[in-house]
Structures are given as structure tokens and as C-alpha cells.
Amino acid sequence: METFEAIAQRKSIRSYTGAPVEKADLEKIVAAGNAAPCAGQISIAVITDTEYLAEIDEATFAFMQNSGVEFLVKRSSTPGYRPLYGAPALVVISSDPERGTANVAAAAATMILAATDLGLGSCYVGSPTRVLQAGEALAERLNLPAGFTPLAGVLLGTTDDPARFSRDRAPADNVTFIG
């Protein structure tokens, strides 16, 4: 797929079939993340273990319900809502919490374009990483280097969302050309 096609088709997908993602695709996506601009070190965990995903899903749901943040309470109260949307894979990108946010986000955005190119749905998620930050027992299996914290999550999976290629964006009014 052309780069600009992947960029245009990229959309946050919140409905997955649950079918497993092929290991070869996960490896390509992770390699893409490692090819992103990065001023520092990141660590990438690719979670496909269904029990671990269910634990993270449940803990994230509880976190959202008890967050006191109106948006999170409301979203998680939608009937049938699950924070991981049934995705069969969650990539957790970790780094130094003081200076690593830009690095993990650049890696996540690059992985997401790689996934789009491969025909996979994806979604940049924050709440599961909040839960992994807070829950030592839950984060233990990530086996992170000392001083690293989960800072970004990317859901991956096949989707049959009929709107997956449909992106209606308002014309941008946030751009200034100075020249």
C-alpha cells in the first residue's frame, strides 16, 4: 500500500473480530515501531495471551468506572463496552516516564501505519497503560527494564467495522504557514 493511502485510511478502530493476528505481521509492526524516530530507549511488549488480555481489559474497565473522570465513566458505561474492544493483540510501549512520551508515541504512530498497510485495524489507547502503571502485579509480566513505565498502548486486530475506511474529517483550521 502507498504511504499516503495508509495515512489516509488510518482510523481508530473500536470493534475487532477477535481473530488472532499472524506472528509475522506482529513482527513487521514491531520492527516499524523500532524504525521510528527515537531519542532514547523504548521497550515493546506484544500481548496476545488471552488470559492476560482479559485481566488488563477487566482492570481497565474498573479503572474507568472508578476514575471520577466523567468522560471515562460515561464511555465505560455504554452497554457491552470493553476497553480493549475484543482486540486479540495489545502492544505496550514503555520508556522512561520523564522523557519517553514522545518516543513511545512516535513508535506507536509508526506501528499504526504499518498495521493499516497490512489491512489490520488499530487503536492508540491510553487507559490500559494507566492501569499497567498503577498495578505492579499486572505489569510484572511485561518484564520491563528498571525505570521504565508503560506509556502507550496500541490495539491490533482484524475488523469488520464497515466504516473502517471511512474518515470524515472537518477541514483543518489548525495550520499556519509562516513564510
Add this chain to the structure above:
Amino acid sequence: METFEAIAQRKSIRSYTGAPVEKADLEKIVAAGNAAPCAGQISIAVITDTEYLAEIDEATFAFMQNSGVEFLVKRSSTPGYRPLYGAPALVVISSDPERGTANVAAAAATMILAATDLGLGSCYVGSPTRVLQAGEALAERLNLPAGFTPLAGVLLGTTDDPARFSRDRAPADNVTFIG
């Protein structure tokens, strides 16, 4: 260009010919940034004004020299060093400083892949945004929304760096598959 080719060719370029980037290319790159995953608002300024670029370049050089950070002092003391490397365009991406870092970084990474696809060199830079954060007079021309701060910079331009497609990366040892 194929998405994975752009991802593989992406490299931080620190040498530019200085030839102007076509407006149409800048517009495509900015649109790519606006198509990146984003949970919030960002603002994008595309600086091609040579005087403004020279001011930012000079202020960034002074910032690096006086930073007290060994890495920045050393890098900026390299003979002939200029912080903007002679790039004819600097994109400054701004947002809410409390929560916007991931949003600007995702936009920057996506713009960088768009630039790579278009055959342009690019570099994700931090120091010029530090200078714009600190210098109200210097940042005034960005005309930012209230509460927004410059958080990421992307240099763009043609390059004749002979190593621009050559990327030697050590095999990744930062990936864990849990499944």
C-alpha cells in the same frame, strides 16, 4: 512509495541543501500530521521564512551552548554546527503542555513518513521547541491558541546526504512477545 519502504528509509537527516520545499508538499505533509491519531487538539505552524528560521537557529544555538547539558554543549560546539542544519522548513507542533506530548509526537512521526515518501529529508528536533517555549517574543509569530505550547519540531528539506537511505540498526533486543 510503499508504506514499509518509507518506514525503512526514514532517517534523521542533519544536512540539507537549503532548496525550498514546494508548498504542495508542505500541505501534504501537514495533512498527514492531521490524520495521525490524536486525543485532543494540536496546532501546526510551518515556518519557511528565512529570517525567522535564522532567529530560531541562532537562539537555539545559544540555548545549547548555555544549557549546562554536556551533550548539547558538545554537539553545538562541533565546527560549523547549526541547530536547524540549514533546513528550509521547520514545522512546529503545539498543544496543551500537560497532555499534548503524545499527540504532537504522533503527528510528527506521521509527517516524517509523509516527507520520506515525498523524497524529503526530515529530522525530529527538540531544542528549537525548547527555545520557542522560553522565548515569548520569538514564539509570538506562531500565533498559538491560548494554553498551547510548542512541543515538537520537524525539519524538512531536500538533502544530498549520501547516507540518507542507509540505516544500520542493531538487531532489536527490546521486544517481548507474551502469548
